[in-house]
Amino acid sequence: MQQESQLATPYFMIDESKLIDNLKKCQQLKQLSGAKLVLALKCFSTWGVFDTIAPYLDGTTSSGPYEVMLGHETFGKETHAYSVGYSEQDVKDVADKSDKIIFNSQSQWQRYRHLVPEHCQVGLRLNPERSAAGQDLADPARAFCRLGVTESALDKTLALGLDGVMFHMNCENKSVSSFAALLDHISAQFSDVLSQVSWVSLGGGVFFTWPGYPIEELAEVLKQFSLAHQVQVYLEPGEAVITQTTDLVVTVVDIVDNGKKTAIVDSATEAHRLDTLIYNEPASIAEASQDGPFPYVIGSCSCLAGDQFCETQFDQPLQVGQRLTVQDSGGYTMVKLNWFNGLKMPSIYCRRVNGSIECLNSFEYQDFKHTLSRKSISSI
Template sequence: MTVLDKSSKDGLNTPYFLINEQALINNLEKAKQLKEISGAKLVLALKCFSTWGTFDTIKPYLDGTTSSGPYEVRLGHEKFGGETHAYSVGYSDADIEAVKPLSDKIIFNSLSQLNYHYQQCKDDASLGLRINPEMSVAGQDLANPARPYSRLGVKQSLLDLSVTDKVDGFMFHMNCENKDVDAFIKVLDHISITFAAYLDKLSWLSLGGGIFFTYPGYPIEKLGLALKAFSEKHDLQVYLEPGEAIITRTADLVVSVIDIVENEKQTAIVDSATEAHRLDTLIYNEPASVKEASEDGQFPYVIGSCSCLAGDQFCETQFAQPLQIGQKLHLLDSAGYTMVKLNWFNGLKMPSIYFEKVDGQIEVLNEFGYEDFKGTLGR
């Protein structure tokens, strides 16, 4: 692995992701605290963050990984270790053959998938089933797993206690960036009451991700004690599947201003695009925050991408001074659901990925070029 001296930081070519190890450790220490209070095990959600060059920092704090597809299972098994949890909305026969020798737990999304694959994998891993609790804490309907007609998980009305003859655990995932511990405890109580007959026959339960316990001021002790009481009541090993909570506020997407255009508003064109490099900004209409911006700045700009998509912009904000061509901007909190969603739309230059270590040195985790672009489309 290439390591750059800390003095090289200012000379890095944009666009690039810069992951800060100390910020990552700060979140992981909160995860450690939660584990100690609750007795829960935490497995990293690779669907949110799979940048495996950082795993040596994360591994001492977490218990393994959880996945949403076969390649994530393999990556977690090979590069992280610990427990490897495999979940998918739908497994093919080939998928099951690929994941069963790598997985400690295989979680099915439906009764039909469980029944179809049961004989194929019952001796290879502890099996689980995803349940739809029919209530959730999710701000966006697009991300709400309990939305009407949801395909995610089995409703209680379709369950029978005989399912516990085939599975050792259930998985509930019903949160998305939930900062409200009381709202989570309300859902936890609902699960405890509604599914009590099942829980008492299981050995483990995953409560999924989306619990924002690293948010500033979050009452970690209250969450931990609620999880501990739940675990002891039902004699279960509880798992959480944090993704965003582990890597929030750990990385910036660093871009450069390459043009400034005016059409009633001034737009600073940067050498990146939401469509290609920060897709959730576009999907969820959640504007980026810019480190260099000023709340009371007198110079407003649209921060626009260099893609051809007309509505592709990062945010609107203001600055204390006019922006200059060549100036670098840091788009904050750009770790989650970014690097795992990178694409080659417009043939734009892919951001490099750097890891700023505690000692200030910078590890080059990946850099991309034309051959990488070409190689995704043929060989």
């Protein structure tokens, strides 16, 4: 059996046992609430573990055409399609592969609904202009937001033709009371529409797999909302499904001291863990010690000056060749991998329940070379 210490860094390691722990919480929520759960592929599209995820969830939801195709081909069950802006060709490409297609605006719905086949239900994203999100960049109800139709702009006569509606108004929301207040708000604001549709997607961003989260309370809130409006409720978990399941393992390749000791590792947030930079949220290192006497910047090997994972402390000085584990690196990482600086792309592994390590993907120079051009050098 292959040992993890033999694997070349950098690499992602998905722990199937931890993934199943989260999925059991998903199953519990479904059973108690009657809600259906569809995996948000914008967060996690590593289809090599869909065999583990699919038995617990009801399908996938997408934010772009290729995600629709991936969910349809590799996950099975329900395939939900959504896009902030479809082209005509996008709708043609995904409509026959989708069980539900959700439009972001009334104009898109009017322009393309004739392309939607009879088997596919039609939904519209609504913007409640209220949300629970800690980052303005990710706030789906921020000022002047283009995401969804506001109540004041909604043509109620057009809404008569809808099968369902979608709201997305949370980002890592760990509070049941906060979520319940949002449901009360949309119940009052969109009561006419909710009485006409058969299903409502409440989006993602509800962090119900967080340790200590009261799943029973959330289930009751969802159940009461469903009963009040006589609708099938959907949630679109992404981070909630894969939180704390995946690590990024890196190696210290150099240590420099330009006023602070910096351990340079064979990875980069810009290329491999982009949200660390985008949201300015420092990573956590498993080997670090909160009160350790040896402070280090964990810096990337990219040329971007501010590209670093975090600043933290250790009980012992770090050494070149030492491995470090960047914890909780599953969500919005592998879907955002890029070839910045021509850095080596992390391999993706899964540690299965039986202890075996399965390689889901690995990358070579030819993958980098062919990303932007396929023309042979001899023809130039």
